[in-house]
Amino acid sequence: MNRRWCERESDAVQALRAGLLSPELSSHVLSCAICAEAQAVAQVMLRAASLRSAEHEPPPFDLAWRRAEARRKEIALKRATRPLIFMRVLSVVYAMVSVAWFLHYLWRAGFVELLSNWTVLQGEATCFAAAIAVLSIVIGAGYLLRDSRRTGEGVPST
């Protein structure tokens, strides 16, 4: 068999499926090894498929419908929380830059010299404000961390 395909192969299979084999096509199949082989294979596969078709009752349509609804909601939620994720990343970058800047500042000024000359922290009100700021940051970060662990997606559940 030198040829690898015949342009009438599809017609031969379609005719077999429909059960309408014209005399002209029938004589072609008899003379064409490709169409004959295609028909023979198709016949066996079609018979097996039709025997099994009774077992192929699809599941109810609403299973797929509900899955799609849930997927749509999930996508919409991800879209809605995208700005929050962006802000979170931005805040982490900002915190890292601030810490780097502060350490660089300490290193340049000389840590001990700075502390001895820095009289700002001696004020009671300044210390209180700094403590509140640190406490707020810790509580906020803790809440976000707990929330993202609970949702498992790194986005707030709200």
Place this chain on the structure above:
Amino acid sequence: MDESFPIAGLVPLTEKEVAAMEEQEFRSLYDATARPILGYLVGVTGRREVADDLLQETYCRFLVRQPPTMGRDETRRYLFRIATNLLRDRWRRRDDESWQDAAEDRFCVDFDTQMDVRAAMRALKPRERELLWLAYVEGMNHAEIGAATGLRAISVRMLLFRARQKAAGLLLPKREKV
């Protein structure tokens, strides 16, 4: 309450009514196409539970993507394309390349045919199973198979030729080998 489809002379539909209409349209599409796609998935994987899951995922992706309005045949090919891509994803993950069938044999009228086809399916590669099923059970031509699998028509021709020869060797020796 959103106003949708504000066509002159017609009462605007509510969001709920639009959703109900979409659901109804989807139901008729599902009724018309689910059986052949399930048959294809079972035929290629040999696993009913996997086929059921892939069938639901096929329609789920179809609904989520919301493709532009297509004709009936085009929609059918598009669904076969999604199903084929899902099958490929499974095989890429090496989930289950082998063909398995746990179906009960006692209901089979033509036991020999069933056993021959099962043995052949087990021996064929996943892509060969896909091509043979689409060509001979679904009756698609090369261009349609190309649209359903993402292959070029010329590649389909070559791969189908090889798959058919292999299948003929497995299915026909006891019968009328051509």
